[in-house]
Amino acid sequence: MKELMSVYSYAKHFKKDMYKAIGFLTASIILGVIPYYIIYHIIMRFTEEQAMSVLYLCSMAGLILICLLLRTHTQYAGLSASHHLAYDTLMGMRKRVADKLRMMPMGSIKKHSTGSLKKNFVENIEDMEIILAHAMPEGISNLLTSLIIALTLFVLDWRMALLALAVFPIGILPVLLMIRDASTRMGPYYQSSKEMNENIIEYISGMEVIKVFNQTTSSFKKYMTSVDNYKTSTLDWFKVSWTHMTVYSIVLPSTLLFLLPFGTMFYMDGTLTLGTFVLCILLAMSMGLPLMRLVEFLPIFPNLQQKAQKIEQLFDEEEMVDGHSHAAPQHYSVSFQNVAFAYDDKEAIHDVSFTARENTVTALIGESGAGKSTLAKLLVRFWDIKRGEIRIGGINVKDMTFETLMNSISYVSQDIFLFNTSIMENIRMGRPDASDEEVMEMAKLAQCHNFILNTEHGYHTVVGDGGDKLSGGQRQRIAIARAMLKNAPIIVLDEATSATDPENEDKIQLALSGLIQGKTLIVIAHRLSTIVDANNIILLDKGQISAQGTHHELLALSPLYQKMWQAHAESMNWDIATKEGSN
Template sequence: MIRALFTALGPENSGPLRRLLALLAVSSVLQGVTYALLVPLMEAILGPGPGSAWPWFGVVAVSGLSAAAATWTAQTAAFRTGSDLARVLHHRLGDKIVQLPLGWFDRTRVGELSRMNSQSVPQVMNVPAHLLRPAVTAVLTPLTVVAVMPLFDVRIALTLVVSLPLLAVILRWSNRMVERADRDRHASIDEAAGRVVEFAQAQPVLRAFGRAGGDGALDRALAGQGAADRAMLWRAVPGLVAFGFAVRAVFAAVLIVGVHAALGGSLAAPALPALLILTARFAEPLSAAAGLGASMRISANSLASINRVLAVEPLPEPARPVVPASADVEFRAVTFGYGDGPVLREVSFTMPERTMTALVGPSGAGKTTVARLLARFWDVSGGQVRIGGVDVRDIATEDLMALVSFVFQDVYLFEGSLADNIRVGRPGASDEEVLRAASAAGLDEVVAALPRGIDTPVGEAGTLLSGGQRQRVSIARALLKDAPIVVLDEATAALDPENDAVVQAAVASLAGRRTLLVIAHRLRTVQAADQILVLNEGRITERGRHEELLDAGGTYSRFWQERSRTRGWHLTGAAGQGGG
């Protein structure tokens, strides 16, 4: 646990924790010494000359005050260290998240990161703030008592020494039971958190189909979390009870040994109550150890999940980064898969600078994977992705992100003004540049209709704008970023004709000025492309211009014919009749 804490903090942030552990060790040992000094004090008080107890009173008072001062100092440091720990972990997680490969993020990661920041970090913060002091006390104070006990009675000391391995075994068993149960519980919490996010995001679909009141996957995830909580209780209780019983059995054994020695005359009567008090001080911190150990194990699981994220290797940065001299793109025999088999197989093509390349094909063919490999969301399994003749693995991440701009089908807007969301494309852009990008993306009418113009807040996730308007904001971001390579991944797939026309005009304005990669199911979007690549089952099966591919009579030609037929469909007033 302590080693994992140091790992999570990192060497540069470990100093306060080291100092806290030293303070806790001193205060725990001083407590044990103070308890040990009670034995001669009690012997003097209960012996034939009570007056001889006064010096011992002074020694016990000095030791007790020293222990209290050390404990107060350690506890103050513990609260401060816990607060600092939470701050450091949030910063380290934030820094790590921006270093992780973009391909690392998926739906389950959203729930995991949400739980980690809202639950795991506070649980780990609780370790130095509240758990370390009793944990260190539960170890060092009893050991100190055992160390000094031979000075007073070897038989009782041996009884305590023999009991320690038994107590350690029971405590370890109890903690392992809690650890396994809590690990299962964490998995169920992550699943439930991910399902809650999914449930919230899918409200339009669920309501459209009368499912707003419940969702099977979410219900099952929540039921699984409840079952994991109950299982944890059932697994934890036997260990807690067994350890508490073992501690009391040790105290009973000491009592039997002490009484037998006192009755036999080998132990002075005044010494027996003093030794029993010392044994009670031995047992008291141990009694709390089982419950404390369970809390520590729960926190340890939270800490382990944090360390797993911190341990994820980012994509390696080049030792000597190269900046491409041009914006042409080449895929050279690229092979890639997500673990269940290759998604792309020996894919090769070139995108000359300032040309438009369209990528079409059936769903699942690997089109989006091609786009994301261009921006190095992942590293390829085989082959190379090159920009300006330079392998993207030899380009610094910051430089690569400056070269490529994305327009996705699903647009996320941050809570803030319309201008703030456009300025995401280039945070240092002036107001005039933001307005020009907004105008080029067809947002003039939108800005004019908003109560505060471009400074109007758009609401959380852009809820005050329509889907088409949010897509225009995404186009404006790309225009403002002014990257030499622009990728449009199904940017017009869900747009109405009006918004589609606006986005098409923005795309046309980029043609000839930027290297464009357009992924689209609407084939009229790609008619003007300099080259069209047909991707099917992870391979490029056709390439050429629109007219050439139509004449070839292959997959593209069939796609075009199917889209042409469906474009003429319409609903009529008579049931069961349609036109085409």
């Protein structure tokens, strides 16, 4: 229950809307009970053989009509307040999700599969609507109404009140059994639904691999098994709950079961007047529905409790602490000082120290898995380091606000992601206030203008999910244009031209060197020929710096660099040889 109540903390006007919803819904139920009281009066006048004018009967009918109209109106007002509260809360939760994801280290986000994140942040939050808009306000108003009617019955005749309420313990028993079963059955139900979500996303995302390796049958089987498990656990739960639901939905509204025979007995032996008897019957009948509605919501709670728990678990996950310094650094030299970092328990970076100075190009090189991309990601604070310091212009990146840090760096990662919108808008994300002309200017420098003009709608061509309507090299060049448009003082390019043909790569390098004035450029590259002119080359080996210096210094001093350069030169010769051979 604590988790469920905490859900409301995301609503802006929780109390005001909640009171309004409960107030109006209670009023609507009471307005539904008043006609019973009016009917009681008419019956009593009949039995006492009092004269009733047509005017009296018409005014009573009119009163009943007014009650019913007011009931509809208050019900509408109550539900409108409860839905307002519900969607206000859901909006608060979704905003919290967006903030949470921004503040979580990438490692913590990637620990969860896309399927389970989607389930948690989309479906589970959506499912909270039923409790926020219905279960809570309607449950409380039905409880209040049942209590008011029960109290009136006690005031009229305590024996009749007990007789009317006698069905309650019998009716509530199956509900309690359902809640008990739910605690054991909800686990497998929830797990199977999570697995199904994960498998659907994996099946769709992995379709290319599935087709190429002809894994359609086995992957489809995995997906279908999870769908089947979900079906089994859901039906399993329904099989149990249907029996319980049938019992309580029959028993709970049967408030006359004991009241009618025993009430007749009391009337016969003269301990109950006819008037009280009739009124008790009408009140007991009007109590059946709110009682039933009240109990109906109870079994929903364990299910939603599980979901609220899962949402809260994610919200409780570790966050990175935003720095306080809004001040832009005085200069943009980047320095790593004795930096160590571990993914989970495995240390990937050990004691790394180097400086990338302003107005220079620093290249990070090394074999695959040496830790180059990790260093780039640590600079943009996708993760926090374990030991040491990373400073920009002398300020520790942890002390800077994320906004200041992100304004300082243009980062092009290995995994280029483009949004499913036009090429123009994808590039403009680098600087949202850039004009079309500025976007095109950058596209020209990043060598994408010509291919963009050849696409179906030019700059207005929509690039597809993640940019999948473009080639890898085209995506890379758009990402470079986006980063260049941002015009941040530090540019980090992680294999940013690896899928680009050598001719375009040279042109991009030229454009970058034109833009480097006053900037700090850090490049990660496999092709050593692209970084021979770098001012400083950092050679990484198994997460450590093996050597650093210019190309000539490293050639003279580092056996590892000599080996890498030799391998590179051989591959270039082989490349030239095969090209000549084919001509």
